[in-house]
Amino acid sequence: MITVNNLSKIYGDTTVLSIPELKINANESFGLVGNNGAGKTTFFRLILDLIRANSGSIKSKGMDVKGSTDWKFYTGSYLDARFLIDFLTPEEYFEFISQVHRMSKGDLDLFYQEFDDFFAGEILGKKKYIRDFSHGNKQKIGVAAALMAKPEIVILDEPFNGLDPSTQLRLIRMLNELKTQKGITLLISSHDLNHVNEVCDRIVILEHGEIKFDMQKNESTLKEMESYFAR
Amino acid sequence: MILKWLISHQIKETMRSSFWQKQIALNIIMGLFLLIMLAYLVMLGMFIDVILAEGFPDKDPIALINGIILYYLGIEFITRFFMQSLPVLNLETYLTLPAKKSSIVHYVASKSVISVGNYLSWLVFIPFALKVIAPAYSTGMAIVWILAMIMLVFTNNFLATYVKRQLAHKPWVVGIFALFMVALFALDHFDIFSLSKVSGALMGGILAKPYLIIIPLASVIAAYLTNYYFLRGRLYPDEINLKKKEKTDRLGEIKYLKSIGLTGQLIMLDLRLLWRHKRTKALFYMSPVFLLYGLIFYTEPNFKMNGGFPVFIGIFMTGGMMISYLNYCFSYESNHFDTILANYTDFRQYIRAKYLLAVAVCSICFFLTIPYGLMGKEILLINLATFLYNIGFLSFTMLYISTYSTKRIDMNRSASFNYQGMGVSNWLSMLPGFLLPVLIVWPFNHFKLPIVGYTLIAVIGLTGLVLNKPLLGIVTRQFMSRRYIMAKGFRE
Numbered sequence: 001m002i003t004v005n006n007l008s009k010i011y012g013d014t015t016v017l018s019i020p021e022l023k024i025n026a027n028e029s030f031g032l033v034g035n036n037g038a039g040k041t042t043f044f045r046l047i048l049d050l051i052r053a054n055s056g057s058i059k060s061k062g063m064d065v066k067g068s069t070d071w072k073f074y075t076g077s078y079l080d081a082r083f084l085i086d087f088l089t090p091e092e093y094f095e096f097i098s099q100v101h102r103m104s105k106g107d108l109d110l111f112y113q114e115f116d117d118f119f120a121g122e123i124l125g126k127k128k129y130i131r132d133f134s135h136g137n138k139q140k141i142g143v144a145a146a147l148m149a150k151p152e153i154v155i156l157d158e159p160f161n162g163l164d165p166s167t168q169l170r171l172i173r174m175l176n177e178l179k180t181q182k183g184i185t186l187l188i189s190s191h192d193l194n195h196v197n198e199v200c201d202r203i204v205i206l207e208h209g210e211i212k213f214d215m216q217k218n219e220s221t222l223k224e225m226e227s228y229f230a231r
Numbered sequence: 232m233i234l235k236w237l238i239s240h241q242i243k244e245t246m247r248s249s250f251w252q253k254q255i256a257l258n259i260i261m262g263l264f265l266l267i268m269l270a271y272l273v274m275l276g277m278f279i280d281v282i283l284a285e286g287f288p289d290k291d292p293i294a295l296i297n298g299i300i301l302y303y304l305g306i307e308f309i310t311r312f313f314m315q316s317l318p319v320l321n322l323e324t325y326l327t328l329p330a331k332k333s334s335i336v337h338y339v340a341s342k343s344v345i346s347v348g349n350y351l352s353w354l355v356f357i358p359f360a361l362k363v364i365a366p367a368y369s370t371g372m373a374i375v376w377i378l379a380m381i382m383l384v385f386t387n388n389f390l391a392t393y394v395k396r397q398l399a400h401k402p403w404v405v406g407i408f409a410l411f412m413v414a415l416f417a418l419d420h421f422d423i424f425s426l427s428k429v430s431g432a433l434m435g436g437i438l439a440k441p442y443l444i445i446i447p448l449a450s451v452i453a454a455y456l457t458n459y460y461f462l463r464g465r466l467y468p469d470e471i472n473l474k475k476k477e478k479t480d481r482l483g484e485i486k487y488l489k490s491i492g493l494t495g496q497l498i499m500l501d502l503r504l505l506w507r508h509k510r511t512k513a514l515f516y517m518s519p520v521f522l523l524y525g526l527i528f529y530t531e532p533n534f535k536m537n538g539g540f541p542v543f544i545g546i547f548m549t550g551g552m553m554i555s556y557l558n559y560c561f562s563y564e565s566n567h568f569d570t571i572l573a574n575y576t577d578f579r580q581y582i583r584a585k586y587l588l589a590v591a592v593c594s595i596c597f598f599l600t601i602p603y604g605l606m607g608k609e610i611l612l613i614n615l616a617t618f619l620y621n622i623g624f625l626s627f628t629m630l631y632i633s634t635y636s637t638k639r640i641d642m643n644r645s646a647s648f649n650y651q652g653m654g655v656s657n658w659l660s661m662l663p664g665f666l667l668p669v670l671i672v673w674p675f676n677h678f679k680l681p682i683v684g685y686t687l688i689a690v691i692g693l694t695g696l697v698l699n700k701p702l703l704g705i706v707t708r709q710f711m712s713r714r715y716i717m718a719k720g721f722r723e
Contacts, residue, residue: 048573052715069576082569082722085500087507087642089479099496100574127479129507131643 001026001153001185002047006056009042009209017042017209019056024187026152029179031200032189033225039209040189041079044157047187048077060153073101076151078142078159086131090123090141093130094148101149111148118144118170136162143171147178154178155187160195168195175199193229197222233330237338269354276358292363297434298427300380304387305412307352311391312405315348332466340459343392349384356380368438375441379434382447389454393461482506493577497584504563505556508642511563514555521551522596525603529610539669539676541610542688545617546665548600550625553593557629558661560585561710562640565721572718579707586630586703590622609681616685619692620668627695627702628664634706634713637720 004022008015017039024030032040045051047058049065057064060071077083085093098108112124122137123144130141139162146154154175160168176199178184190196196203203221205213205228213228215221275282280292287295325335343349357377365373398404418424437443482503488495505511525548528541547554564571575581597618604611668688675684695702 050569050572050715050718072574072576075573077573079569082567083573085567085570087503088500092503096496096500097574099493100576129479 001028001061002187003059003062004056005059007046007053007058008055009039009046009051010054015209017046019043019211022211024185026185027179027183028202029175029186029200030188031196031203032187032206033191033193033196033203034189034206035229037208038206040206041157042209043206044077044079044155044187044189047155048075048079071153073149074152075155076146076149076153077155078146079155079157081138081142083142083145084130084138086138087129089127089129090133091125093141094145097145097148103149108148111144115144115148118167118174120167120170136164136167139163140167147174150182151184153185153187157189158191159188160190160192172198193222193225197225233325233328233334234338237325237335241342272351272354273358276355277362279355279359280363293367293438294431294435296359296363297438298431300383300434301426301430302412302416303352304383305408305415307348307384308387308391309405309409309412311348311387312395315343315346315388315391315395317343317392317395326466333463336459336462336466340389340455340462343388344385346388349388352384353381364438372438372441375444376434376438379437379444379447382444382451386447386451386454389451389458393454393458396458396461480506494580494584494587497581498588501560501585501588504642508563510640510642510644514552517555518552518596521547522599524548524551525600525606525610529603529606539673541613542617542668542672542684543665545613546621546625546668548603549597549614549618550593550621552596553589553621553626554629554661556592557585557589557626557633559633559636559640560630561633561717562636562638562721563642565639566642568718568721572714578710579703582630582707582710583703586626586699586706589626589630593618593622593626612682612685616689616692617668619689619696621692623692623695623699625664627699627706629661630706631709632661632664634709634717637713637717639721639723 002022002024004019004024006021007017007019009017016037032043034040042051046053047060047065052066057066059065060075063070065071085096088096094111095108098111103111119140123133123141126133130138133141139159143156143159146156159171163171172195175186175188179186179199186199188196188199197217201217203213203215203217203225204211205225213224215224279296283290283292283295326332360373360377360380361370364376394405415424415426419427433446437446482499485499485502488499488502505514524544528544561568571581597614600614601611603614668691671687671691672681672684675681675687
């Protein structure tokens, strides 16, 4: 699904990301773990063509993300609050994103139905702009918008940050459902080793822009991660 | 003890504020501007008696000045209410520290003292007191008078902050106060009730019996304590929270825009962007200024229709709004630029939506300027030509140029004196677009063939309109090649 080749990103004279080779297969759930400044967000931004790599390329379904826009139709993403349009109400925002992704009115209604649980009555019909919502609720809006167009690839940066416990659990359940039922490819990053462990099959540890660990999840993965970060 | 820290944090906050982090050129220009203004004020103070002697030769300048002081304070009060920002301290940080509450409250209550607005009037009344009052009475009396003035100004300062704390969301109350001031002035004019007599009696009284200075002294203490106890009673952050829940508007119900698909959505997004932020909303209030440009210049009896100047006015009248929109149209989207890049698939459509909005804005302005035709057919012609030039040429040029403004504009910051993202280079780069039509018209006007000049400008505009597809293509390609640099700038 996503192939990374010889990728590097350099700011000034520090290399913030350097990945010689990486393949993420379809229907894989890929968890990125690392301390602050490890290059997680940089990697996601590169996949979404938000920044320019110093060398190498990223291909989505065999097409370079830089040259084409096709990947945008099957990729949903939420990295940070910059993905929200904060002067809109949530309804206006969802309507806008649905139009950008060429969804019909019916698709939008279906989306509201499916996410009713996730929103827990705190998002819709509030008659206020996104900028006036709490951090956690903004996060909810952003994650929902990333999932609304039924994407094949979902990229979420720290999606559990700021969510209340119920919503965290709902999100974990929802992502696992999407993975098994719809067969989506999932890329998430998190500081929370438990969450990654619960959602992802493949876990990659990034440190100073380099991949230090790349493993399929098994019973001992959580222990291994803990001992890696405890040192 | 805590006070020392509070003050040191305050100084750091001021010194490190982004206000200073502008380009040097802009700082120098603003500094010069400020110096000139200050010099004007001092000059006014020095020569106010001369000015008054010319206007009212048979009256005593001291009595005149004493008479207007309460009026002055009233006007100052209104200005303060709108211009002076409320001193706020990030109280939560300090409330949990082991410090006496009263020192924190005293600090917040007195913080407004450092506001520049308290000191500008000194530049006028101190020279006046020393030059006029000192010789008439004595230097000592002049100092008493100055002290009284200073106390009155600070009374005003504390009153204004107190009122603003309570009524920040009801500015209309101050509007009523302004009307009240006007009414008082009218009553004064018709000799029914004279505020100027009260004012004269107060200030004159102090000059006659210096111990009366306890009146302003008492008033400044009373005003301060009012502030202090008000804050004291509302120390907890949720109680002084000034943020009112914002009502949502109904901009989404423009049926026509909904019916034209994604382009309509994109235009609506920009409309909402402009309408829902203070900084850009101010543009709407500014629009009459652009439209009334003509009224200022065309009614001027010495105004000549030759030279290139009328064209310049025409461009601003029909295009002023468009220019202020297009100039920062990408920077305005700083806060959600990443979502644009990650979600939009057709950037040509995105640019086109901006172009269409610009054309619509420009057209509205043009229609509103049609009545100027009553003042002469030539004006109508100029406006038509510059309108076509604006939508057919200047619009594309500005879209192209604005891809070079990569400074972040955080739209959620307050509007007044928000120079974020403003650069000298930005304005300079627009100059050629304004000067070109002036340079075209000038020679033709010189040879008394203005029509030819106007036609040429119109033809440039029409050519641009005909070629709008390839021109939008050029802008889109430019945008695509600049997108990483823009996104990087907008994230900072």
